[in-house]
Amino acid sequence: MIEAIGFTILGFAIMELSGWAIHKYLMHGPLWMIHKTHHQPSKYAFELNDLFSLLFGSIAVLLIFLGVGNLDYRFWIGIGISLYGMLYFFLHDVLIHRRLKWFQKPKNNFLKGIFRAHQAHHRTNKKDDAVSFGLFVVPKEYFKEEEK
Template identity: 70%
Template sequence: MEAFSWVIHKYLMHGVLWNIHKTHHTHGKGFFELNDVFTCIFGGTAIALILLGVEQLDYRFWIGCGISLYGMSYFLLHDVLIHRRLKWFDKPKNKYLKAIAEAHKAHHQTQKENAVSFGLFVVPRRFLKEEGNKE
């Protein structure tokens, strides 16, 4: 799922779908942003796949479950821990979680072109090393 997400983020969200995704790279006033439409698209796709595959428990069911698990993990890490859209947890203290936050911060320092770190769970080594040097 991480590789699939990386490709979608780099080539679609920072490509032809930039007008939707750019709302995530700017600070808006409201709780929701146009970029949240991707959550609805991915969630709807997962639900459809689960429903289509539940009777036979075939590949569609399991792909839908994988998308759902990835989406829930992404939501907790990205929206709750990193962007703090919901204040459920304190800022991360774990080295890996801090590195994820730093990589995402670097991603937001750029706009459409020259962006870095399109994934979320796989952190480029330089952010792990930088985090280690701060302590």
């Protein structure tokens, strides 16, 4: 049981760390043509950038499929990636970008910090001027309360 929890946490952590690197160096690099759709206003439910979610989701499904027979490390890492993906959807797509209008702006300090960091990331629609590339791990400066 401890092993399963550890591999699930590992899968989640791998997604945050690799997600940060992929976002900074690939999405804001050679894959900008796909990712820039996320930095532009859209009136559609889906954007080309959603292909990245399909890719990460496919990796999770493959790992779960390969490890389900023995419930080995692949299964639990796939579960961790899937949990990350679900939280990403609710936090990024629903709460921050409001692609589905389920919740109001966050009131929780942690969620407000994530919200501010993502707003800072979107202050530009250029490939090279963006800041704050993680989703859950963001610079401390975004957790400071704003002056009133």
